[in-house]
Amino acid sequence: MAKCYTEAMENENMSTYREPMTEDHPRSPGLLGLRLPLWFVGLMAVITLTLGVGIGVTGALLIARPATATACPESPEVCADFAVFWEAWELASERYVESEAVVPPEMIAGAVNGMLDTLGDEGHTRFLSAEEAEAWDESLRGAFEGIGAYIDERDGQLIIVAPIEGSPAEAAGIRPGDQILAVNGESTAGWSIDELVSRVRGPEGSEVRLQVIHPGETEPVDLTIQRAEVIVPSVSWRLLEDQTALVSVRSFDDDTGDELERALSEAIASGAQAVVLDLRNNPGGLLDEAIQAASQFLPAGTPVLLEENRDGERQVTEARRGGVALDIPLVVLINENSASAAEILSGALQDAGRATLIGVPTFGTGTVLTPYRLSDGSRLLLGTEQWLTPSGRLIRNQGINPDELVDLPLDVAPLSPAEAAELSTQALLENPDVQLVRALELVDQVIGQR
Numbered sequence: 001m002a003k004c005y006t007e008a009m010e011n012e013n014m015s016t017y018r019e020p021m022t023e024d025h026p027r028s029p030g031l032l033g034l035r036l037p038l039w040f041v042g043l044m045a046v047i048t049l050t051l052g053v054g055i056g057v058t059g060a061l062l063i064a065r066p067a068t069a070t071a072c073p074e075s076p077e078v079c080a081d082f083a084v085f086w087e088a089w090e091l092a093s094e095r096y097v098e099s100e101a102v103v104p105p106e107m108i109a110g111a112v113n114g115m116l117d118t119l120g121d122e123g124h125t126r127f128l129s130a131e132e133a134e135a136w137d138e139s140l141r142g143a144f145e146g147i148g149a150y151i152d153e154r155d156g157q158l159i160i161v162a163p164i165e166g167s168p169a170e171a172a173g174i175r176p177g178d179q180i181l182a183v184n185g186e187s188t189a190g191w192s193i194d195e196l197v198s199r200v201r202g203p204e205g206s207e208v209r210l211q212v213i214h215p216g217e218t219e220p221v222d223l224t225i226q227r228a229e230v231i232v233p234s235v236s237w238r239l240l241e242d243q244t245a246l247v248s249v250r251s252f253d254d255d256t257g258d259e260l261e262r263a264l265s266e267a268i269a270s271g272a273q274a275v276v277l278d279l280r281n282n283p284g285g286l287l288d289e290a291i292q293a294a295s296q297f298l299p300a301g302t303p304v305l306l307e308e309n310r311d312g313e314r315q316v317t318e319a320r321r322g323g324v325a326l327d328i329p330l331v332v333l334i335n336e337n338s339a340s341a342a343e344i345l346s347g348a349l350q351d352a353g354r355a356t357l358i359g360v361p362t363f364g365t366g367t368v369l370t371p372y373r374l375s376d377g378s379r380l381l382l383g384t385e386q387w388l389t390p391s392g393r394l395i396r397n398q399g400i401n402p403d404e405l406v407d408l409p410l411d412v413a414p415l416s417p418a419e420a421a422e423l424s425t426q427a428l429l430e431n432p433d434v435q436l437v438r439a440l441e442l443v444d445q446v447i448g449q450r
Contacts, residue, residue, distance in 0.1 A: 085111070105129070112380075113192070121383045124367055130377030132194045135201060146201045147208065148230035149174055150251075150283050151193060152337070158188050158196050160212070161337045162281035164232055164250070165416055172225040176281055176337070176413060177215035184209050202227045215410035234285075235259035237267055238421035240428065244443050245272035246417045246436075249293065252285025252341040257292025264296055264325045274329040274443040276436070277355070280414045284340020284365060294348045295319040297355070299326060303390035304348040307368065310384075319348075329446040330355040331439040333414075334402055339363035347389035347400045357402040358439050366396020404442075406435045 072079035093102050112127040119125055128136055135144075148167025149160050160178040163170035180188050183199045191199075200208055209224045234256040237247040245267035249260060267275065284290075294304045298319040307315045332355045334346050343362045349355040367383030374380060386396050408414070415433040429437055 109378075116380075116382075119383075121367055124365065124369065124381075125383045126192075126194070126381050128194060128379040128381065132198065133373075133377060133379040135197060136379070144201070144232075145204045145229050146227055147172070147174070147210075147225045148228075148232075150281065150337075151180070151196060152283070153193055158191065158193065161283055162250075164230060165236070165418075167230050168225050168228050172223045173221075174210070174212070174223065174225075175214050177410060178212040180210060180212055181220055182211035185211075204228050233259070235263050236417050237263040238417035239267060239270050239272055240420060240440075241425045242440070242444065243271055243273040243447075244440060245270075245275045246278065246420050247275055248278040248417050249282055249342070251282055252287075252289040252293070254286065254289070256285065256289040257295075260293050261296055261324055268325065268328065272328070273447050274331070275325060276331050276333065276439045276443060278333045278414065278417075278436075279338045279342040279346055280333050280335040280359065280435070281337040282339070282342035283337065284342055287341060287344070287368065290341035290344045291317060292320065294345050295321075296323045296325050297330060297349060298323060298352055302348075302352055305344050306388040306390065306392065307385045308388060314388075316390075329443060331442050332357045333435050333439055334359040334362050334400060335408065335414075335435070336360055336363060336399075338400075340365040343395050343400050344387060344389075347393065347395060350400065350403065351390045351393075356404065356442055357400065358404050358406050358442070359402045359435050360405060360407055361401050362395075362399040364395060364397045364399035366394065366398075404438065406438050408433065408435050 072082065089107070092107070093104075096102055109127055109129055116125050116127060147169040148164035149169035150162050150164070152159055152161045158180040160169075160174055160176060160180065162176045163174045180196065182188055183196065186199075188196060200210070202208060204227055206227050207224055208227060209222060211220050211222050213220045232251065232253070234251050234253045235247065235249050237245055239245050245264075247260070247263055247267065249256065264275070291304050298304070300319055300321040300323075302319040304317050304319055307317065330349070332346050332349055334342070334357055338346065338359075339362060343365060346355075346357055346362065350357050366386045366388075368385040368387060369381045370384040372380040372382060386394070388394055389400075409432070412432045412434075415431060415436050420428060420436065423431065428440060431437065
């Protein structure tokens with residue numbers, strides 16, 4: 001999945017989430033009330049890791065489950081098969097050589113996650129302990145204490161999707177694509193994202209030591225990072241010399257839609273003639289925020305996405321009224337770490353012919369997570385629907401393909417709006433961020449034709 005966590009949650013599996021359900025506003029299982037981040041994979045957690053590279057969540061509906069035990073709800077045959085589980089549990093509990101290793105809560109979590117892994121949505125659909133669930137909630141609020149980085153899992157390896165701008169992780173030298181080999185001297189082999197997040201997060205002022213391998217290098221390096229409170233603005237922008245507004249959306253959190261609307265309004269009022277929307281390394285987040293973001297560029301009633309349930313039934317979600325950038329020329333930047341809600345937004349703009357997409361294929365997060373609150377405060381994040389672009393393209397495990405394929409070298413980091421604004425137009429066109437360079441060339445052509 002993509003996941004996308006920040007240490008705060010570390011942005012949850014680049015995912016798209018629905019909002020939590022409450023007792024006052026119950027929803028039937030399988031339907032997400034609030035639409036949360038669409039990466040993580042799961043906001044990838046932002047290591048703040050802020051749980052986050054991820055993700056899409058639809059507003060994370062938290063559907064409460066009964067607190068009381070019930071009889072086996074399955075068929076007699078399935079219920080009988082559970083006898084094997086209890087036989088194994090009893091033998092492990094009573095006879096395993098290391099009695100201290102028998103920790104029922106950890107064994108239960110391991111059993112539940114093992115069950116969920118068989119569904120084939122590994123790393124996205126998952127179980128969170130009560131502590132992990134609290135961190136997950138925190139990450140969606142855009143502030144936490146940690147190092148400030150989005151993390152994800154690729155081919156069994158935990159990686160940094162991107163450090164948060166201005167974070168302790170960035171200051172310490174953490175780079176996008178770093179492989180995380182160890183935390184405080186302990187190997188991360190076999191760890192889940194949630195385990196990594198729990199080890200990296202910590203109180204402001206404390207330190208954590210990460211061993212990483214930078215992209216394109218072979219020798220690991222040890223980085224000591226002092227944790228701090230990390231504020232994660234999801235939208236930043238600058239007006240460049242050529243009157244192009246470079247707008248970066250890093251994740252889809254609680255206020256992203258409003259932040260983007262303000263940024264676009266300010267940019268246009270400042271004289272912007274075109275917009276480059278940077279969704280690179282965006283792990284996703286809340287689905288509702290992605291829809292609000294799409295509504296800034298698309299006329300009301302334009303399809304934004306299709307949601308498909310397990311029965312194959314599809315529901316169309318459309319753009320809302322009030323967009324502030326319906327006509328301005330638009331180019332969108334995407335990369336392999338654009339996931340979930342970022343894929344929904346870029347796919348909607350592409351299908352509508354509203355924007356040209358530059359970069360490389362996106363992550364391919366295609367399930368919407370419904371968070372179910374369990375009786376002990378833990379959560380089951382379950383993929384209950386998958387999403388498609390308005391034209392019906394499946395994104396799960398495929399991603400969004402750009403209109404123009406432009407690869408960025410592993411040793412080149414995307415230029416932030418603040419960094420880009422410090423450069424002259426000529427210097428920008430000569431900088432190594434070739435994806436941004438191509439976007440600016442396209443924008444210049446469009447403006448010249450107007």
